[in-house]
Amino acid sequence: MKTTVDSGDEDLTEGYEEEQGTDPTVADTDEDGLDDPTEVERVTDATVADIDGDGIEDGTEVSLGTDPLDSDTDGDNLVDGAEVNNKGALPGADPLQMDIFLEIDYMNDYSIPDTELSKIKDEFRTASVTNPDGSNGINLHVTRDNKVSYESVLSDDEWSNIKSNDFDHHGEGYHYVVLMNHTTLPAQPDDNRDLYDGSGGNGFITVTGTADDLRIGTVFMHELGHSLGLSPNIYRGIDSTQISFTNYHSVMSYNTPYDYYGYSGSESQFSDWDYLEENLYTPSTVNLNNSS
Template structure:
């Protein structure tokens, strides 16, 4: 190779000498690349080849551009100089023309981004940040297709631009932000134990729920002849509506939805195990976010006759004393309020004054206190223990599964004309239970098992009057 170049150089020199001898100028450009052959000999380029490095740029063009005519990729970005100049418009002397953190070659050959634009998809995030830090698609403004641009998700909302549903609540981030108004980073925006996705459903058993304000749903079954006083139910509903709990939408209170449902067969006594059996047979809203309450003829806990017993998600109570006399309206409301408190999570493990005579009522003014007046219908909001403040942070809701189709028909089961399912201002008709369990899809956050046995039992040893 060296001998060939020497021969070529000698020939060029002879040609130049001949021209000069003939009176011409010694400016011969044998390969026509715009550079005198003698200059090419000095520079080390090939005077017989217009493009010494084969990069698509003649040596003269490289001289003018400032690139190296002996190196096909002057800036080492993975793209030949000629391609950068003629096809891409990138700078053959800059590895990263748009200074976005990605080499031009990687943008062209790998990521599919524009090496001339820092933010190829215009989503507000630089290409390099999307590729190396976030994992989003730098060529798609909305990588996860949730209706929000990647930049907005990262900078403003702190959602994941690669996950359509950041908090896993069943609602796409875009719908939460633009339509529903819920927090796309919190599965349960209002803190009532029900995920935003099930609360935002426009049809189905939780259609009345509001994902921006707390809701509690209760299915209330009763044995024949034990239908509760609707005014007692309404009184408890009113106490919840006036609860000192602030909601994300700026309102206060808790919406208590009580579905007075089936009249179930009457049994002389109902123990803890009996209540489980009855629940499995008659609870229509399993896995729908509902608490279950049953009004029975004679509640027995650990063999003892009591006004009621409960655990989270499950309530058993009666509406009359052992002498058969019905409790007053406020007395019924008192028992329901007490047992519902247990179902929501209030227990002696949270505060020693619950289900106890240890704390005077003046110090703990709550229906949960055994020292409370029999007809008191209230949870404490101050004093030794604040029931509402505890529920504000720890309110329990049974798991709610998302249904693919709405089932809105009211319940049709009835025992007789005077004990059929009905509604009042505070009571709604019950939706039908699913006909096919395989048609139900679980929500993303299930919580506790609604069918667990109701132990340990919280008792209400109220007056029998």
């Protein structure tokens, strides 16, 4: 029988520690704040301080309530280390609640009114999404940034230039919104309209100032839905009139009343919020340092 002498921690035999690669003379081999027996119990690996590689050591994750085995505890595609340690780029981020960050630039002095932005934030705050800390809803963080050069007609090249010159939070997990004043966007191949209320794809959206404040708010909400991943590819009621508003109660439908802001929940044939809870699109975080 192996010796049961245990010179470092309470209840691991030296033989077992040899197998695990831990040091029998110390209680916390990887010095991450969790002692070796606790790591064995939690399957966090007693020889690696940050087992999920998210920039936070295992012991600190246990005290914060984040999951040491999941680099993105709340599933918003911002890693725990960035949410906890990079408050400069992500002010107000919470590793236990879903967060979405937007940067808004604008042309001329065109703007979305605060009253409209408040309604939109309320939709997210009261969303039927459950967070790891037991709370509901999503925190929508909005940064109003700078004025961009005005173009009466925006070509693809000009749009690319704006994205490379004016998108300050590029690579930090932000969605980018440009509010455009009476700007004509390039015609899409499958659409004969030459003037758009807005346009949106993963990560980038535009909203034009062609109508009243209320319409700006609902167009903003619709295009933001596209940026977050709600596209016609995932449900045929999106950007279409095929499903009635009763069956798909969402601003993403073309049957939606002019003044309706909401995304659909479980009462509809397709739940936008359930989809976002599981599949939220978050732009690249390549410029985010997790731990600085």
